[in-house]
Amino acid sequence: MKRQLTFTAAAAVLALAALQGHAAADSTPSPSGSGPAGSAPAEAPPATWPPSGTAIAGASTTADAPPMEPATTYKDTIKPDETRIYGVTLDAKSSAYVSAYALPPAGSRVTYGDGIELKLQSADGSDCDSRDETFDTDGAARPIGSAVARLMGVDSDCQEANQYTLSVHRKSAATSDPGAWPLELRFVLEPALKPGTTAQPAPNFGSASPTPLTAGTPRQAHGGTSFTTAAAVRTGIWKDRVLPGETRFYKVPVDWGQQATVFSDFSSAPVNGDQSTYVSGGVRLTSYSPVRELIDSSDNAYSGSPTSLNERLAPVSYANRAASDSDVVRVRYAGWYYFAVSVHPDVAHAVTGAVPVTLRVDVKGTAQAAPAYDGDPGTAGIGIDAHDVSAADGSPTDGAGSSSGTSGMRFLAFAALGAGTVLLLTLAVWYAAARRRAGRPVDAVPQQVGAQQSGSQQAGSQQSGYGPPPAW
Incomplete structure (x- = not known):
């Protein structure tokens, strides 16, 4: 016994x-492209963005457009030269944002001009907004898309309550990937301000060229593969590793009246045998708004030697929606601003393993009071609180937005x-x-019990x- x-x-x-x-x-997750701590780097396929949300089947005509609900994420697929149409019902008070991202599989063939066109239209066929996002000449497949908007009180068209449609068209050359690509879409509404409310103007931080943050101890970050799983990071220095063919997402909490600057330093990496390999557009840094609208993107050549990119956003202000500069217009609300770091697939021919990346995140300014919304802007991802800042520890987030590290x-x-x-x-x-x-x-x-014992x-x-x- x-x-x-x-x-x-x-x-x-x-x-x-x-x-x-x-x-x-x-x-303690291992860096991209490496095995457990202390082991030699292991070969691994690049991580990709798995589409999330409720399944929806876009129609080919506006009459059959399936309705999208506010504060909801959807997934669909789209073929080359196909147009998918979705319906959104808008009132006469709220501003509206509808985003769509095409997600080509790793290794997909793309060429200059391939991409997706987004168009928001009213029932009478008027164009409310449109975006045309395409790949460059570098031929690198990565998530591509943006958001279109109906802004109340700023635009003159599309102000009435009615049924509207989002159309997504995939442009593709004959030599490009012939397969269907996943789509991820999201529809959100921003409530109007209370009557008589005047939004504060953005503070002036000057026009000097941005400088990188150098003070502080670097911390580890583990970038996500999408907006949903983006790693939350705050002011500080963060290190990660990104494999060729990967795009890693990070999100920064930026409050009203604050300004965010992010430098992405791409460090040296072990060079493959041929040191003459040159990858144009080898590394990229892209910024997005809380409603998934693309703000700006920059790229640089990379062949294993250090290089750096940066994105400096305008100070956050509700009044920015009336600005003449489109990059300022897109920074019109507090919330999580996203930064995506991409490494071209061809960088694998120049270096061995993942590329070390250092993010220098600097959010300046004292948070101002939020404008008086006539409703909850949080359903659109607008606004942050003290917990958002303190919880930004570099871990990827799960579908509910909480840390999953x-x-x-x-x-x-x-x-x-x-x-x-x-x-x-x-x-x-x-x-x-x-x-x-x-x-x-x-x-x-x-004493053992014999097999012949009775019950x-x-x-x-x-x-x-x-x-x-x-x-x-």
Whole structure:
């Protein structure tokens, strides 16, 4: 009996240790393109953006356009030269934003001019807004898209309550990838301001060229593969690794009246045999607004030698929506601003493994009071709070927007510890009760029950000291 219980308890302890060890190991994700800590870099395919949301099937005509609901993310597919149409119902008060992103699989063939066209139209065919996002001459496939808007009080068209449509058209050359691409779409509404409200103008931080943040201890970040899983980072220095063919997303909380600047330093990397490899547009940094609208993008050549890119946003102000500069117009609300770091697939011919990246995030200015909205702007992703800033620890986020890095694994470890403790205590109680009932030394070998015993004899054998107490 003692040997049996000792073996069971030991097995429980070993299982608990294994689970806790696994949780502890998983709580520190390995950089992209590398194995567990301390091991040599391992070959791994580039991580890609898996479309999320509710399935929807875009129509070919406005009459059959399926309706989209506010504050909802959808997924669909789109073929070359295909147009998909979706319906949105708008009131006469709220501003509206509808985004669409095409997600070509890794290694897809694309050429200059390939991409997607977005158009928001009213029921009478008037164009409310349009965006045309295409690939450059570098031939690098990556997530591509933006958002279109209906702005109340700024535009003169599309101000009435009515049924509107979003059309998404995929442009594709005959030599480009012939397969259908996943689409991710999202529709949000921004409430109007309360009557009589005047928005504060943006503070003036000057026009001097941006300078990178250099003070502070670098911390580890683990960029996500989409807006949904973007790693939350705040003012500070963050390090990550990005594989050729990957686009990694990070999000920065920027409040009303604040200005964000992000430098992305692409460090040197081990060069492959041919040091003459030159990849035009080898690295890229792109900024997006809280409603997934593309703000700006820049790229640089990369062949293993250090280079740097930066994006400086305008100070956040509600009044920016009336600005003449489109890059300023797109920074018209507080919230999470997204920054995507891309490495061209051909960089794999120039360097070995992942490219080390250092993000220098600098959010300047004191947060101003939010304008008085006549409704909750949070459903559109507008606004941040103190918790958003303090929780921006570099971990990727899950679909609900919460950190899914170390905290989740830490919870698993504690849960395993609790479950293991309960198991060991239960075995101890069982052992003690069986020992009292047995009335003899625990090392005594009970008399074996023959296979020919009757049912009543087998029932009587329960008094031999085996099994849980009768109360169980």
